[in-house]
Amino acid sequence: MEGGVRWAFNTRRWRPSAGEWAAALALVQAEEKERIGRFMFRRDAKAALAGRLLLRKLAADILGIPWGTVALERTEHGRPCLVAAQAVAVGAVDFNVSHQGAYAVLAAAAGMAVGVDVMEVRPPPGRSIDIFLASMRRQLSLVEWDHVRAFPDEHRRLAAFYRLWCLKEAVIKARGDGLTFALQRLSLTPAGPTPTPPPGPLTLDTTLAIDGVHDPAWYFQETMLDPTHPVAVALHCPALASAPPPHNAPRATHFTELTYDQLTSSATPLTPLDLGAGQAFMAKAEAP
Incomplete structure (x- = not known):
């Protein structure tokens, strides 16, 4: 991971259909899916889901943890992290995500x-x-x-x-x-x-x-x-x-903007396809 990882995904340009949203939701843990489903607006749900997909892509593509076995939790202050056993296995790698406006972003580095x-x-x-x-x-x-x-x-x-x-x-x-x-x-x-x-x-x-x-x-x-x-x-x-x-x-590292296909290139479904969740998503307003 020399130089670290910098990824960005434009959630404003991502306009999934009901079926596409249901398929994307199936790529995260059940508790994550439930939390994302509680957002009132599509804008916020897309940002939250993109953040989780960025984390899973990092774990699968860079850290070598198969997508289906990645287990995420939060610290006492709400910071996303790998469960303890996986964190020990990958060593001194830190990562963080953020989202606002049109983008969700991820940064990761080793040893800092x-x-x-x-x-x-x-x-x-x-x-x-x-x-x-x-x-x-x-x-x-x-x-x-x-x-x-x-x-x-x-x-x-x-x-x-x-x-x-x-x-x-x-x-x-x-x-x-x-x-x-x-x-x-x-x-x-x-x-x-x-x-x-x-x-x-x-x-x-x-x-x-x-x-x-x-x-x-x-x-x-x-x-x-x-x-x-x-x-x-x-x-x-x-x-x-x-x-x-x-x-x-540290080595200077630029952000790479990912397409949805790149974001999910190594993804495998973790939960059954829920078309009802897709329809509920489409029934929401994009933003206030």
Whole structure:
């Protein structure tokens, strides 16, 4: 797994029929199928299912666990993980998923903690951008707030805010302690070029301070999946921080966008085909 794995799947473009949805649901564990079926909107159900399929593809294609035997659970803070026996078998591999807007994404790496987050940059409904940003001010450090305010255009300020929020969420997810860790304790200093969609380069120079103290063991890889979806990968590896150059940073890895056929290329059904679940899915609205 040199360089790690970065996958993205566009759930907005995925418009399954009732039969196609039933077939996709049959590829995950029964408890996952039940949880996904409780979502009120097709948008949210598709995002949740895509996240589980990304995890199973990683386990089957990269970690060597047959699709039908992959067993997933959640940590006490809700982070998806392999059951203990399978986690021990694959060794020091960490992975994380995220979904928002049009995308579900996965990042994985060996020998370090991994967090990933994707956001959709969109103007807040019912209020101005600057009023929205002011309401979020307490979630940012002084360094971060100065970075946001430095942009003369409100839409660029909004994009800068979402970039920072995406980075913060990626750190929290790599730490694995969920809502018990306050976002205000993190202060990110964006450096290097503003992330751009491929084929632009990854942005790698952002740094992190926790409680005001710079932590060199954190590394960031940022890009844009499209003009409105920033994605950030946070990697925590103290061993790399003490290594000599050029071995003191993770290998930069771009995201690969998968088709549905690629996402499920190694899949095998785990539960019987449930056409009723497909019909229930089609009866729901796509979004609020």
